[in-house]
Amino acid sequence: KAGVTQTPRYLIKTRGQQVTLSCSPISGHRSVSWYQQTPGQGLQFLFEYFSETQRNKGNFPGRFSGRQFSNSRSEMNVSTLELGDSALYLCASRASGNHNTDTQYFGPGTRLTVL
Amino acid sequence: AQSVTQPDIHITVSEGASLELRCNYSYGATPYLFWYVQSPGQGLQLLLKYFSGDTLVQGIKGFEAEFKRSQSSFNLRKPSVHWSDAAEYFCAVGDYTGTASKLTFGTGTRLQVTL
Numbered sequence: 083k084a085g086v087t088q089t090p091r092y093l094i095k096t097r098g099q100q101v102t103l104s105c106s107p108i109s110g111h112r113s114v115s116w117y118q119q120t121p122g123q124g125l126q127f128l129f130e131y132f133s134e135t136q137r138n139k140g141n142f143p144g145r146f147s148g149r150q151f152s153n154s155r156s157e158m159n160v161s162t163l164e165l166g167d168s169a170l171y172l173c174a175s176r177a178s179g180n181h182n183t184d185t186q187y188f189g190p191g192t193r194l195t196v197l
Numbered sequence: 198a199q200s201v202t203q204p205d206i207h208i209t210v211s212e213g214a215s216l217e218l219r220c221n222y223s224y225g226a227t228p229y230l231f232w233y234v235q236s237p238g239q240g241l242q243l244l245l246k247y248f249s250g251d252t253l254v255q256g257i258k259g260f261e262a263e264f265k266r267s268q269s270s271f272n273l274r275k276p277s278v279h280w281s282d283a284a285e286y287f288c289a290v291g292d293y294t295g296t297a298s299k300l301t302f303g304t305g306t307r308l309q310v311t312l
Contacts, residue, residue, distance in 0.1 A: 086240075115299065125287065125302035138299055172240055176298075184229065184248075184291065184298060188241040 083109055086175050086189035094195045100161040103192045107154050107175030114156040115186060116148060119170040128171075131156055160194075168196045199224040199290050203303035210278050211311050218273040218306050220288030229291035230271040231300065232262055236284045244286075247271060258282070283310045 087106045095101050107114050115138075116128040127140040131150035148158040154175075160167055170193050174186040200223045210216055222228055229248050233241040245256025252264040262273045271288060285307045289300040 113298075117300075124304050125289075125300075127299040127301070130298060138294075140299065174241075174300075184293070185231075185243060185246060186298075186300060187243065188233070190238075190240040 086173055086187055088171075088173050088189040088192050090192060091190065092193045092195075094197060095163050096197050097163055097165060099163050100159060101163060101194060102157050102159045103171055103173075103194070105156045105158075105173030105175075105189060107156070107173075108187055111175035111177050111187075112154050113176045113178065114150055114154065115174045115176075116156070116158050117172045117174065118142075119172060119191070120166075120168070125172070128158065163196045165196050167194065169194060199228075199292050199301045201288050201290050201301055201303035203286075203288055203306050205306045206304070207307045207309065209309040209311060212280050213277050216273075216275045216278045216282070216308070218286050218288075218308070220271045220273065220303060221269050222271060222288070222290045223269065224290050224292070228264075228271075229293065230262075230264060231289040231291065232256065232260070232271075232273050233287045233289060233302075234284045235287065235305075241287065244273070278308075278310055280310045280312060283308055 089104045113132045115130040119125045130138040134150045145161045150156045170191040172191045173189045176186045202221045231246045232244040244260050245254045247254045247264045254262050285305045287305045288303045
């Protein structure tokens with residue numbers, strides 16, 4: 083079974099632009115979460131989607147948004163990019179909302195550089 | 198709010214030596230605990246997890262971890278380190294509210310292995 087895939091793997095943008103990152107979960111997984119990883123702040127939770135609904139959100143400004151499609155694929159969008167948005171953005175999928183099967187599997191990440 | 202502390206930022210061990218990476222958590226209820234490993238430029242790979250039951254958990258690549266509720270700890274161990282174990286290791290606690298979930302990560306421990 084294929085793992086979590088993220089596209090693109092690398093991205094360079096300039097301040098003020100917007101960016102869209104894509105994540106395809108493991109086949110059959112319905113939950114997708116996004117995390118931001120930076121040297122200064124470490125790994126921080128952005129949001130979680132399940133069945134096209136956002137059901138948890140981290141402490142990030144409204145410039146960070148996401149959505150999930152009916153096939154469970156997810157996108158996250160960052161508008162009005164700032165230098166501090168440079169980070170590795172990780173997507174994780176899990177099978178369902180059931181705690182007992184709750185293991186998150188991570189993709190390789192998208193490295194975003196904001197100039 | 199939940200939190201995870203990894204007191205050691207960087208650890209160096211010789212190949213063949215034993216390893217213990219420390220993790221302390223703060224969580225109000227029964228914790229769901231995880232250890233992930235990240236190689237340079239890669240996403241996170243799950244090493245092992247603790248949900249309930251036996252407090253000594255076996256994982257992949259010869260790793261194990263022991264949950265000690267009285268010490269709020271979940272330390273990762275390996276009896277004999279291989280050069281390929283050099284990576285960054287993250288301890289995480291899962292927070293599940295209803296059907297929403299998120300992982301809270303520690304700041305990570307970078308492991309260097311000398312030959």
